[in-house]
Amino acid sequence: MTRLLREVFSPALEFVRNFGAMALFLVQLLRYTPSTIFRRFGLIVGQVYNAGALSIVIIMVCGLFVGGVLGLQAFANLERFNAEEATGILAAFALVKEIGPVITALLFAGRAGTALASEIGLMKATDQLSAMEVMAVNPMQRVLVPRFLGGIISVPLLTAVFTMVGLLGAHLVAVELLGVDVGAFWQQLQQAMDVEDVYEGIIKSVVFGIVASLLAVWEGYSAVPTAEGVGRATTRTVVATAIAVLILDFMITAYLI
Amino acid sequence: MRQNLAVEIGTGLFVLLGIGALFFLTTQTTGRNDFSNTDTYTVEARFENVGSLKTRAPVAMSGVTIGRVTGIEFDGASLEAVVTLVIDSRFDQIPDDSDASILTAGLLGSQYIGLQAGGSEIYLEEGSEILFTQSAIVLENLIGKFLVNSGSDEE
Numbered sequence: 001m002t003r004l005l006r007e008v009f010s011p012a013l014e015f016v017r018n019f020g021a022m023a024l025f026l027v028q029l030l031r032y033t034p035s036t037i038f039r040r041f042g043l044i045v046g047q048v049y050n051a052g053a054l055s056i057v058i059i060m061v062c063g064l065f066v067g068g069v070l071g072l073q074a075f076a077n078l079e080r081f082n083a084e085e086a087t088g089i090l091a092a093f094a095l096v097k098e099i100g101p102v103i104t105a106l107l108f109a110g111r112a113g114t115a116l117a118s119e120i121g122l123m124k125a126t127d128q129l130s131a132m133e134v135m136a137v138n139p140m141q142r143v144l145v146p147r148f149l150g151g152i153i154s155v156p157l158l159t160a161v162f163t164m165v166g167l168l169g170a171h172l173v174a175v176e177l178l179g180v181d182v183g184a185f186w187q188q189l190q191q192a193m194d195v196e197d198v199y200e201g202i203i204k205s206v207v208f209g210i211v212a213s214l215l216a217v218w219e220g221y222s223a224v225p226t227a228e229g230v231g232r233a234t235t236r237t238v239v240a241t242a243i244a245v246l247i248l249d250f251m252i253t254a255y256l257i
Numbered sequence: 258m259r260q261n262l263a264v265e266i267g268t269g270l271f272v273l274l275g276i277g278a279l280f281f282l283t284t285q286t287t288g289r290n291d292f293s294n295t296d297t298y299t300v301e302a303r304f305e306n307v308g309s310l311k312t313r314a315p316v317a318m319s320g321v322t323i324g325r326v327t328g329i330e331f332d333g334a335s336l337e338a339v340v341t342l343v344i345d346s347r348f349d350q351i352p353d354d355s356d357a358s359i360l361t362a363g364l365l366g367s368q369y370i371g372l373q374a375g376g377s378e379i380y381l382e383e384g385s386e387i388l389f390t391q392s393a394i395v396l397e398n399l400i401g402k403f404l405v406n407s408g409s410d411e412e
Contacts, residue, residue, distance in 0.1 A: 157275025
């Protein structure tokens with residue numbers, strides 16, 4: 001009987017334990033953040049390059065086409081009401097408030113998060129983290145915190161680039177391809193949007209950056225130190241980030257709207 | 258060392274691009290003409306009913322935006338809505354007997370304040386009040402009146 005209970009409840013218990021361990025890990029990361037910023041700034045720059053600068057191409061290509069398809073869909077449906085000029089408003093609101101932050105976070109998880117998780121997992125599997133400790137190098141400062149901070153800095157910047165390129169894509173499709181008046185497109189867009197709308201997108205991108213970076217670093221750090229374990233950690237990074245980002249997106253929107 | 262330099266330049270370019278994009282989003286996609294960084298003066302107008310007028314709504318004269326609504330409050334003593342308008346100082350020759358009315362842009366557009374010039378020699382200035390105002394047209398009231406009238410016609 002107790003065995004049955006244990007088997008039923010152990011996944012739930014495991015989930016709660018995992019969550020607690022992750023929270024403690026976050027506290028550790030934050031504890032070493034100030035000293036890493038002052039002593040290991042170069043490492044953070046290197047990680048911004050890895051996670052951010054190297055993701056810029058995929059972000060721009062995806063942004064261009066997402067913006068373009070938004071322009072197409074908005075135009076096709078607004079045309080029925082003779083309101084093609086509002087294409088810009090629709091595309092801009094969708095991009096700035098929802099699609100920009102969410103898709104950037106998902107792309108970041110796929111492009112950079114997996115790399116972080118497998119890198120850290122492999123370091124753990126090959127005992128590099130333990131070796132650092134033996135050499136009196138703190139792996140927190142040397143490996144984990146720079147990757148965490150690099151992700152946090154990169155995601156909001158990537159989101160801004162994605163949104164800007166997306167607007168450009170919407171402009172190309174709506175104005176150049178479908179013939180919406182360029183003045184109407186931008187003027188209506190500027191009149192409809194407030195600075196608060198842009199802030200909402202920025203707040204989301206910052207939160208998603210923290211969540212995506214934390215999950216990637218955590219999954220790598222907590223990976224089972226085998227080849228299979230590292231593979232599973234990589235998968236779990238993408239799944240966990242996608243779920244967390246989409247749930248948080250709903251919660252932030254509900255709170256800010 | 259070489260490689261390090263390339264990384265730093267790449268990161269720098271990325272960060273600059275990101276900040277540039279943020280700047281673009283906050284300045285180019287949001288409503289300009291908010292008169293927050295030009296010289297302005299503030300006037301008040303009292304309305305019986307402001308309808309669905311919102312703060313930041315434009316104040317227009319001859320169809321050109323010359324200011325914004327910055328505050329809408331209810332005066333409990335006179336039972337009227339007090340609307341605060343901010344007008345660009347370049348337009349300092351608006352007669353003080355001008356007429357302010359709440360209009361709607363298009364059939365389903367948002368509401369704005371339209372000023373109709375008066376004939377006075379005294380101009381509006383900081384703190385003055387627009388005395389002649391016309392309330393927003395509330396569609397429900399209009400329909401109500403129309404129904405009542407058409408009902409009485411049949412008698």
